[in-house]
Amino acid sequence: MLLDPYYSKQDKSVIISAEQASQFAKKECQDFNPIHDPNSKRFCVPGDLLFALAINEYGISESMRFTFTNMVGDNMPLNFPVTDAEHIVVTNDQGKSVLEINRKGQTSHDLELIESLIKKYVVFSGQNFPTLLMPLMEKHQVMFNPARPLVMYNSMNFEFNTLSLTNPLHVELAESKLEVEAKRANEFLHFDIFDGDNNIGHGVKTVVVGGLKPYDHDAITAFADNYLAMRNAF
Template structure:
């Protein structure tokens, strides 16, 4: 299947190497966050790859919710239940829950549909910074610390009218930022379309920590560095 090159099986479960995680983040999602680089000290596997792994293993359900509860690094061995029920958890080798999944309604195992959902949702999700988050921080006059950016993928949910998808698209509907002192909840509301017709909707939630007063020069320089890095690396992942 399409996703096979982004994870590996071992006797204890499933592992994702830093190179595989980096290739997925950059090549599928257009996400050039340094935390997904193989050499990063605080390396972690992107949440969108865990989402992709679930729908690849268990199929695409009409209604799904994902709650990210732990970080996955290069030493994590993932335990995927053999028979995912309506609610199940992905755990590590010590039994710690990393991802909680809820699902309902009809299910599709169509590989083409699943790949299309992974690619289109991943591309949408990966544009959060700077495209979607920067205007929100400007509006609310807050920003993360450029020296230690803390933006965590908290959850994602969606509901589809049908699983018979021929020409999928994922479009932004609305963005909100709920600021609470030094942290904030960001919500990205999105729509699924099929040949231009709306066929579903969803919400992605991220948590921002260590917020500071907005500094246009500091966050602007951070965004410029990010864009320069993206352009320097993008060609090798296309």
């Protein structure tokens, strides 16, 4: 199973080590955000891994929204409740919400569909930096602080027209936008979901970019070059 190397079970809890989370980000998402490095002081489990575990547990519904409510740290026990409810709250060992899911419509537990969506979506999601975010920051003449980058997954939602696949699934960018609010910005990545050439769904990923400062082309380019060097070396 695709996700088996990236978590473990302890009693009824899901446990994700910093190393497992980092390997998922790098191997499956091609995401080298420093916040997912095991030795980062601000380490957190990537939202894409939580999303993947959620649809692995609950299946894919025709309409779903995932809201990331708190950061998940190294080896933090997580409770994915057994439920058929439309509103699901995944909690940590202190009972605090870390992920909230809202779902409607029919649900598929087809493993091929679930793994296909995980693989294709997380690669799309992981290309945010530098491919998608860099042009938006230049357009708006803002950027995050390269010394303390803060780019955080906020939410994601999608809607499917059908849950039956006849061809390989793939995800493509439809539109990207950045809304700047003083020292932070909200980035919106709209995407389409295809079954072969047929558009069978759409969605949007929302990202918070914190610690904004005036755009410095040389500084952010140097950061991006180093980021890509790490990706290529891996």
